[in-house]
Amino acid sequence: MNLPSLIRFPERLLAPRCSTLPTNTIRSNSVENVAIVGRNLNFSFTARQTNDVRVLRDCSLRIPSGQFWMLLGPNGCGKSTLLKILAGLLAPTSGTVYVNEPKSFVFQNPDHQVVMPTVDADVAFGLGKFNLPNDEVRSKVQRALHAVGLSDYMKRSVQTLSGGQKQRVAIAGALAEACKVLLLDELTTFLDETDQVGVIKAVRTLWTPLQMSQHYGSPIVWKN
Numbered sequence: 498m499n500l501p502s503l504i505r506f507p508e509r510l511l512a513p514r515c516s517t518l519p520t521n522t523i524r525s526n527s528v529e530n531v532a533i534v535g536r537n538l539n540f541s542f543t544a545r546q547t548n549d550v551r552v553l554r555d556c557s558l559r560i561p562s563g564q565f566w567m568l569l570g571p572n573g574c575g576k577s578t579l580l581k582i583l584a585g586l587l588a589p590t591s592g593t594v595y596v597n598e599p600k601s602f603v604f605q606n607p608d609h610q611v612v613m614p615t616v617d618a619d620v621a622f623g624l625g626k627f628n629l630p631n632d633e634v635r636s637k638v639q640r641a642l643h644a645v646g647l648s649d650y651m652k653r654s655v656q657t658l659s660g661g662q663k664q665r666v667a668i669a670g671a672l673a674e675a676c677k678v679l680l681l682d683e684l685t686t687f688l689d690e691t692d693q694v695g696v697i698k699a700v701r702t703l704w705t706p707l708q709m710s711q712h713y714g715s716p717i718v719w720k721n
């Protein structure tokens with residue numbers, strides 16, 4: 498995959514020099530405001546009946562905090578694969594990757610992600626690991642759902658939602674967890690143009706106070 502042709506607004510791409518840089522080297526080299534670093538990423542799918550499918554070849558990228566980036570490229574060129582590597586769902590065949598934590602990945606198909614019976618329970622699901630008081634969970638869920646325009650859907654069964662609404666519930670779950678990196682796979686699958694703009698505004702609304710109070714930004718990478 499030719500990465501520079503896929504990422505819009507690149508600030509600086511790392512020169513591909515070494516394919517086996519240890520992760521701790523990336524961490525120590527990374528300046529405070531870098532959220533994603535990938536170096537010389539290679540990835541192949543191993544197929545039994547056909548030759549291995551080589552998807553990524555020496556991909557390097559560096560994404561500073563506080564920016565929206567978009568992966569662009571033709572069908573099958575490896576955009577989802579790269580996002581899954583950044584999300585930690587796939588391990589690269591070689592190369593190194595660093596992504597600021599916590600990070601969230603929103604699947605192309607929200608049915609793979611929206612798992613609880615009601616909207617508010619689903620948004621609260623990821624907060625379970627933080628052992629927060631109920632009031633705080635409720636407040637985070639309300640803020641996140643408000644940000645994605647679903648305040649009136651708190652008690653709705655997720656089965657009754659449209660694809661775009663489910664996608665917004667999945668994004669609300671990621672926002673509620675105050676992730677520092679949000680990876681969105683195919684934002685355009687279910688959301689119409691107005692909803693896409695709405696979601697981007699929502700993300701900015703919810704993240705701006707975080708950026709101001711905690712002095713870090715939150716890059717969003719989404720595939721289009």
Ligand SMILES: Nc1ncnc2c1ncn2[C@@H]1O[C@H](COP(=O)(O)OP(=O)(O)OP(=O)(O)O)[C@@H](O)[C@H]1O
Binds near residue numbers: 550552571572577578
């Ligand atoms: N599990 C798999 N086994 C073998 N090959 C796969 C597998 N998953 C994906 N591929 C192949 O890897 C390549 C990259 O797939 P990927 O889904 O990353 O592309 P993409 O750029 O996201 O495509 P699209 O824009 O169509 O969603 C494709 O050629 C695809 O056929």
